[in-house]
Amino acid sequence: DSIIISYNRAVCNVLVWILLLDYSPVEHAVTYGNLPAVRYLLDQGADVHQQRSGNISLLHSAAAHGHCEIVKYLLSRGVDIDAQSIIGTPLAFAAQKGHATVVKILLQHNADPNKGTRILGPLDMALHKSNVSCAKLLIQGGANVSGAGPCYNPLVTAAEKGLTEAIKCLLEAGANPNVLDQFGRLPIELAAEYGTREDVEMLFPSTLPISTVTNWSVDGIISHVKMEIKQLEDGNFVTTMVSDLKQQGDDAFKKQDYLNASVFYTQALKMDNFDAKLLSNRSLCWLRMGNGERAFSDAHECTKLCPKWxxxxxxxxxxxxxxxxxxGAYQSLSCALELDPESKEIEKLFWETMELMS
Structure with missing residues (x-):
């Protein structure tokens, strides 16, 4: 009787949600964790493989809300464990939301620990939200500790967020502490600025010496980073340095020395993370060097900083x-053309895209 009462209540709620959100009855039951209703509706013919807008499956919804028993039940009905959606895979979504038990269940059922969104893997998403327990499970489950791509390094994220346990786990799993973030900073520099002394001490033995740090020691690194922070508080110093580095980057670019141009732009970005023109210039450098992933990362960051540019x-x-x-190219270039309809450069690439799509 209690099951029937519970199901009837769910039906009443479903009627409202169908009108308001266009959710199916079984989607509503999954979202609210009503396993008896989910079983009943699927037994009555509801499609277990159904998706709503954004390719969100029932498993995505169950994982997102941390409904472990429904996750197990849906897996027993043969749903795609690595189904891709606008928000990534069910595992990626569970990791982002911090549902460690769901992450464990999905990994036990052989979910791909490296399949997330187009840009981020499940490990990146867990660390981005500081969900260390999920990150540990993913590392134990075989997640790539180097990250989903060259622009997203889990160790960089952990250091920047001061996640001591995650740093330890990543280093033990073989993460490389000598990879720069997109602004030219090493994990140890980020740890010195945002984390604790313990974080710096963990990273120090496997980090290669930084040429600008005269006293290569834990204390020396912390002092060096503090000095850099103080310099960045001097607006005139920052403006002059960024301008000089940008000019050197521009000069190198004109000589088609794209590698050195990117280095100068990176040094400038280390001092000013929010300069969209520097990101735009470096994106073009990456493109000329054949690195589409880095070009995409810089351009994506650029659109976030200047959505009307x-x-x-x-x-x-x-x-x-x-x-x-x-x-993706069509959508981006359509937006660019709306913002600057007179640009021949944008129009040319837009029509090239249209031809390739047809």
């Missing part, structure tokens, strides 16, 4: 084109 969307469209994602 046509060139930012143009750079993103060019990066999409390079990796042959023509739908």
């Amino acid at each position: 046509a060139k930012a969307h143009y750079r993103l469209g060019a990066a999409f084109m390079f990796v042959k994602d023509y739908n």
Whole structure:
């Protein structure tokens, strides 16, 4: 009787949600953790493989809300454990939301620990939200500790967020502490700024010496980072240095020395993380060097900083084109053309995209 009462209540709620959110009855039951209703509806013919907008499956919904028993039940009914959606796989979504038990269940059922969104893996998403317990499970389950791509390094994220246990776990799993973030900073520098002395001490033995740090020791690194922070508080110093580095980058670019140009732009970005023009310039450098992933990352960051800047969307469209994602290129270039309808450069690439899509 209690099951019937519970199910009847769910039905009443479903009628309202169908009108308001266009959820199916079984989707509503999954979202609210009503396993008896889920069983009943699927037994009555509801499609276990159904998806709503964004390719969100029933398993995505169950994982997102931490409904462990429903996750197990859906897996027993043969749903795609690695189904891709606009928010990534069920595992990625569970990791982002911090549902460690769901992450464990999915890994036990052979979910791919490295399949997440187009840009981020489940480990990146867990660390981004500081979900250390999920991160540990993913590392134990075989997640790539180098990250989903060159622009997303789990150790960088852990250091920047001061996640001591995650740093320890990543280093034990073989993470490389000598990889720079997109602004030219090493994990140990980030740990000195955002973390604890313990974080710096863990990273120190396996970090290669930094040429600008005269006293290569834990204390020396912490002092060096503090000095850099103090320098960045001097607006005139920052403006002069960024301008000089940008000019050196521009000069190198004109000589088609894209590698050194990218180095100068990176040094400038280390001092000013929010300069969209520097990101745009470096994105073009990556593109000329054949690194579509880094070009995409810089262009994507650029559009976030300046959503109304046509060139930012143009750079993103060019990066999409390079990796042959023509739908993404079309959307970005359409946006760029709306913002700057007079640009022949944007229009030319837009029509090239249209031809490739047809």
